Amino acid sequence: MRRALFALGAAVITTAVLLPGAFGRSQATPGVTAKTVTLGGTFPLSGPASSYAPIPAGMAAYFSYTNATAGPDGKRGAGGRQIIWKYYDDGYNPAKTVERTHQLVEQDHVFALVGGLGTEPQLAVRDYLNQQKVPQVYVSTGATQFGAKVATFPWTIGWQPDYQAEGAIYGKYIAANEPGAKIGVLYQNDDYGKDYIAGLEAGLGAKKSQIVDTAGYEVTNPSLLSQILELRKAGTDTLMIFATPSPTITAYATMAKIGWKPANIYVNSVSATQTFMGIAVKSAGAAEVNGSISTYYLKDPANPSWANTPGMKLYMQIMAKYAPSADPKNGLYFYGMAKAYDVVQQLRRAGGNLTRDSFMRSVRNSTLVGSPFTLPTVKTTTGPKDNFPISQQRLIRFADGAWTPFGPLLDPRK
Amino acid sequence: MNVSVGLVGRLGALAALAAVVVLLPAALSNFHTYQFAFVGIYFIAIVGLNVLTGYSGQISLGQGAFMAIGAYTTTILSVDHGVGVYWTIPVAGILTGLIGFAFGFPALRLTGVYLALATFALAIAVGLMAKSFDGLTGGGGGKSLHLPSSPIGGVAWQVWLYYLTWAIAAALLAAAWLILRGEFGRSLRALRDAPIAATSFGISLARFKTLAFAIAAFYAGIAGSLFAITVAYVNPDTFPVALSILLLTGAVLGGLGSLLGMVFGALFIEFAPLYAEKLNNSAPTVIYGLILLAVLFLMPEGAAGLIKKANRALKRASRRE
Numbered sequence: 001m002r003r004a005l006f007a008l009g010a011a012v013i014t015t016a017v018l019l020p021g022a023f024g025r026s027q028a029t030p031g032v033t034a035k036t037v038t039l040g041g042t043f044p045l046s047g048p049a050s051s052y053a054p055i056p057a058g059m060a061a062y063f064s065y066t067n068a069t070a071g072p073d074g075k076r077g078a079g080g081r082q083i084i085w086k087y088y089d090d091g092y093n094p095a096k097t098v099e100r101t102h103q104l105v106e107q108d109h110v111f112a113l114v115g116g117l118g119t120e121p122q123l124a125v126r127d128y129l130n131q132q133k134v135p136q137v138y139v140s141t142g143a144t145q146f147g148a149k150v151a152t153f154p155w156t157i158g159w160q161p162d163y164q165a166e167g168a169i170y171g172k173y174i175a176a177n178e179p180g181a182k183i184g185v186l187y188q189n190d191d192y193g194k195d196y197i198a199g200l201e202a203g204l205g206a207k208k209s210q211i212v213d214t215a216g217y218e219v220t221n222p223s224l225l226s227q228i229l230e231l232r233k234a235g236t237d238t239l240m241i242f243a244t245p246s247p248t249i250t251a252y253a254t255m256a257k258i259g260w261k262p263a264n265i266y267v268n269s270v271s272a273t274q275t276f277m278g279i280a281v282k283s284a285g286a287a288e289v290n291g292s293i294s295t296y297y298l299k300d301p302a303n304p305s306w307a308n309t310p311g312m313k314l315y316m317q318i319m320a321k322y323a324p325s326a327d328p329k330n331g332l333y334f335y336g337m338a339k340a341y342d343v344v345q346q347l348r349r350a351g352g353n354l355t356r357d358s359f360m361r362s363v364r365n366s367t368l369v370g371s372p373f374t375l376p377t378v379k380t381t382t383g384p385k386d387n388f389p390i391s392q393q394r395l396i397r398f399a400d401g402a403w404t405p406f407g408p409l410l411d412p413r414k
Numbered sequence: 415m416n417v418s419v420g421l422v423g424r425l426g427a428l429a430a431l432a433a434v435v436v437l438l439p440a441a442l443s444n445f446h447t448y449q450f451a452f453v454g455i456y457f458i459a460i461v462g463l464n465v466l467t468g469y470s471g472q473i474s475l476g477q478g479a480f481m482a483i484g485a486y487t488t489t490i491l492s493v494d495h496g497v498g499v500y501w502t503i504p505v506a507g508i509l510t511g512l513i514g515f516a517f518g519f520p521a522l523r524l525t526g527v528y529l530a531l532a533t534f535a536l537a538i539a540v541g542l543m544a545k546s547f548d549g550l551t552g553g554g555g556g557k558s559l560h561l562p563s564s565p566i567g568g569v570a571w572q573v574w575l576y577y578l579t580w581a582i583a584a585a586l587l588a589a590a591w592l593i594l595r596g597e598f599g600r601s602l603r604a605l606r607d608a609p610i611a612a613t614s615f616g617i618s619l620a621r622f623k624t625l626a627f628a629i630a631a632f633y634a635g636i637a638g639s640l641f642a643i644t645v646a647y648v649n650p651d652t653f654p655v656a657l658s659i660l661l662l663t664g665a666v667l668g669g670l671g672s673l674l675g676m677v678f679g680a681l682f683i684e685f686a687p688l689y690a691e692k693l694n695n696s697a698p699t700v701i702y703g704l705i706l707l708a709v710l711f712l713m714p715e716g717a718a719g720l721i722k723k724a725n726r727a728l729k730r731a732s733r734r735e
Contacts, residue, residue: 045691047656089691094556095645095652099452106445120556124647127561189545190554218545219554 029355031111037347037354038084039063040110042100042125043117043140045089051245052117054326055140056087058336059115059343061322066344078347079354086110092117094124101125105134112137112359114343115159115336119143119191122156130155135360137346138339138389142166142270144195150364150387157363157382159339161393163192163268164199165412166295167242170266171203172412173293173395174210174238178264182212184236186227186251188243189216196242196268203412212236217247228254238264245271249280256284265292269393273331274302277398290399295410297378297393298338302329303402311372338373342380342389363389377409388413423725431677435580439573448572449684451644454579455637457680460665461583461590461673462633467662468670469594470626471606473526476517476533478658479540480631482648484510484638489557489648490550499559499643503582506639507632514631518624537658541650556649559642579640586633590673593629602626667709669718678717682709 031038043056063083070076077083086108088100097118104110105128112135116122119141129136130153138159139146146158174181185200187193193216201208213234215227224247231239239262241251248271255261272294281289299306306312315337319328326333345368350359364387368380380389391413396403439447463477484506491497491505517536524532544551551557564574593599601622604612613619642648660683668679690701713720 047654091656093651093654094647094649095641098645098647099449102445102448106448107443120554120649120651123555123558124645124649127558127646131561218542 029111030105030109032081032354035081036084037078037081038086038108038110039112039114039343040101040104040108041085041087041113041115041117042090042097042104042121043087043115044092044121047091047093049092049118052140052332054330054332055115055117055336055339056085057323057326058319058333059340060085060087060336061318061326061333062337062340062344064322065318066340071344071348073348078344079350079352081347081354083344083347090118090121092121094118094121097121098124098128101128105129105132110134111354112356114138115140115339117141122146126153126156133356135356135363137360137363138343140335140339142195143191144199147388154364155360157387157389159342159380159389160335161269161295161297161391162388163195164202165388165391166269166393167196167199167201168203168412169199169295169393169395169410170240170293171200171205171207173203174264174266175204175207178238181210181238181264182235183210183238183240184212184231184234184262185214185240186224186231186243187214187216187240188247189218192244193242196240200240217243219244219247221247222250224250224254225258228258228260232258232260237262239266241265241267241271243268243271245273245276248272249276249283252280252284252288256288261288265289267292267294269295269297272296272396272398272403274300274401274403275330277403278302278401281401286400292398294396294398294403295393296375296396296403296405297390298331298334298374300331300403301334302331305402305404309372314372334373338371341371341373342368345380375405375409386413428674431674432584435584439576444570444572447570447576448644451572451576451579452641453677453680453684454576454583455640455644456661456664456683457676458579458583458586458640459634459637459661460668460676460679460683461587462630462637463661463665464668464670464673464676465590465594465602465633466626466630467665468672469599469606470602470623472521472623472626473530473662474533474627474630475530475655475658475662476536476540477630477634477661478653478655479533479537480510480514480634481638481641481657481661482540482544482650482653483513483631484635485642485648485653486544486551486638487635488639488642489559493557493559500578503636503639503643507636510635510638511628511632514634515624515628517631518627519620521627522620522623534655534658537655541653541655544650552649554649554651556647556652559646559648561646562643575640575644579644582636582640586636587673590629590633594673598622598625663706667706667713667716669716672716672718675716675718675721 041056044050045053063085067077067082090097090100114137117140122139133155136156142160142163144162144164146156147162150157185197187197213231215230217224217227241248248267299312315334316328319326346362349362349366364382366382375394378392382389392409392411394405394409395407396405438450459477459481466472466474487506487509488502491502492499521529521532545554562571562575564571566574601617604617605619605622664679664683667682669675686705690705693701
């Protein structure tokens with residue numbers, strides 16, 4: 001009898017100790033009070049994609065700055081509300097994303113999910129969030145479907161220029177400026193790489209036939225030697241690298257090792273931050289990397305030519321005060337801050353009577369100008385026919401350790 | 415006298431546990447009930463793993479891969495072929511069990527570290543195959559299932575899934591106990607502890623070892639099927655190699671060779687990573703590793719070992735009175 005009681009006690013105590021929190025409370029609009037608004041997000045803080053962990057930290061720094069600084073309405077915070085930012089680790093595992101998202105919605109009662117990272121992790125929670133009518137806003141992925149499927153999933157929208165649009169920019173530029181180009185494509189064998197290829201083909205139009213070879217690789221492949229050799233053998237003189245940062249660096253290193261430098265190299269913008277290019281230069285040598293072309297839409301904190309602009313100075317001040325132990329040259333903190341800036345603008349635009357409806361209406365139909373963090377004159381625009389908030393970008397060319405923009409501001413979605 | 419007291423004590427503990435399981439949703443929010451549904455799923459998976467690793471002594475780092483097979487079976491049947499999602503649960507179990515049985519044959523040649531490596535290779539291979547056969551599995555992009563819903567009006571879907579999972583877990587626990595208490599269990603333990611002596615007694619190494627793989631895979635298939643229904647999304651990243659390692663860790667922490675200890679193992683698998691993250695947001699994996707080391711140091715025979723020690727201490731205390 002005593003042992004049975006002991007067992008029952010142990011089970012109850014174990015359960016009570018392991019329960020991580022309080023019960024739910026219902027409110028008029030979840031996550032909104034007169035003084036606060038609670039935002040949530042899931043990010044890979046651990047695991048193979050943890051190099052993206054600076055993004056929510058950059059967002060946190062900007063939200064802290066907003067909470068401490070009087071806005072255009074003279075009040076601190078967004079519309080007088082302090083932003084509470086809760087984000088959890090999902091390790092890029094969609095099953096964890098589902099669980100943590102349920103936690104954010106049902107236990108933490110967040111007002112909206114912002115900036116959630118990863119195509120598959122965000123796909124995994126898209127049905128649930130739309131069913132629950134919770135905003136899934138400015139997801140951190142350029143997968144085209146987050147803008148293309150807004151009619152079906154009206155509570156979900158992306159933010160950055162999408163991959164197909166970027167691929168189309170490369171296609172149009174090559175078709176106009178490199179008539180005889182023999183194009184070879186190294187791509188990640190998933191929706192990410194395939195999105196880019198679809199865009200490239202759309203941009204090339206009739207010149208699609210100039211693609212002489214496409215070589216795919218799996219994310220788990222450490223070596224790209226066979227793909228690079230195949231592309232060289234096919235006669236590629238214009239190489240497209242549609243790969244995430246780590247394989248991109250491997251691609252450059254592999255080409256340097258076999259002594260191959262195609263006349264033109266186009267590298268997708270996700271992998272083209274100054275930090276990643278710096279590592280590529282160290283691994284492959286400057287000669288291999290110089291001349292590479294990409295696109296971008298934000299300023300880059302590792303590029304000294306932006307250092308004296310008000311936007312970069314503001315970024316450095318905010319990082320020094322609110323994230324002093326972080327390396328501000330890492331463009332991912334900057335990306336997070338640029339996104340957080342837009343989030344704050346939308347919260348202010350949505351009005352004093354902040355509801356999920358008013359917020360979503362603002363996000364889906366608005367023009368935000370004057371961001372200190374984007375390239376000059378880049379706007380965040382949405383409307384009934386435009387579900388790609390940022391689509392403007394410029395071509396940039398890499399030389400001697402830095403990217404230099406060239407050509408006009410392009411908008412492939414106009 | 416002592417034997418019957420022991421039996422009454424064990425039955426009492428079991429009844430207490432059953433009472434907690436039945437009553438828990440009434441005391442918890444829907445979200446916490448949902449988390450305990452995952453505990454049930456992991457419990458099923460590591461009970462199966464316990465049969466393989468604890469009782470037949472075959473180390474497996476592939477239990478997550480078998481879960482993946484069960485999950486994809488349920489997903490493909492229900493999403494692409496319109497099969498009622500609950501009917502797919504036994505199908506997933508049986509199909510995965512057959513695959514586990516088939517895997518048991520080449521595994522006969524391997525022991526110890528080499529077997530662990532082979533099962534580890536299985537864990538990696540299943541993920542890659544899911545990506546390759548993308549026509550069937552949806553590749554890297556995965557497949558979405560219908561969001562879970564309760565067929566009983568007025569009952570939240572989280573509560574429904576909790577009771578479904580734990581009802582199946584109870585049935586499978588009883589089945590495992592029945593299989594293991596008899597000749598099958600004794601033969602498995604004999605093969606684990608003294609294989610040469612056991613085979614000279616006429617116990618077929620091949621038959622029992624492959625059956626142990628089949629049982630572990632069957633349980634993992636059921637767990638994976640329930641996992642797919644609960645998460646409503648599958649892709650290769652949903653069943654990383656880390657899951658297989660986590661399941662084995664949970665089984666060890668629960669106490670290999672103890673079925674009820676698996677409750678603690680399952681609780682650990684579900685909640686320890688969450689606590690690690692709470693303690694330190696920037697290095698959750700390190701904290702999780704430290705928790706793991708602390709638990710292994712303080713409870714080397716797992717939770718089951720700790721309970722046995724507590725039991726003995728109580729016995730001594732009651733004898734002294």
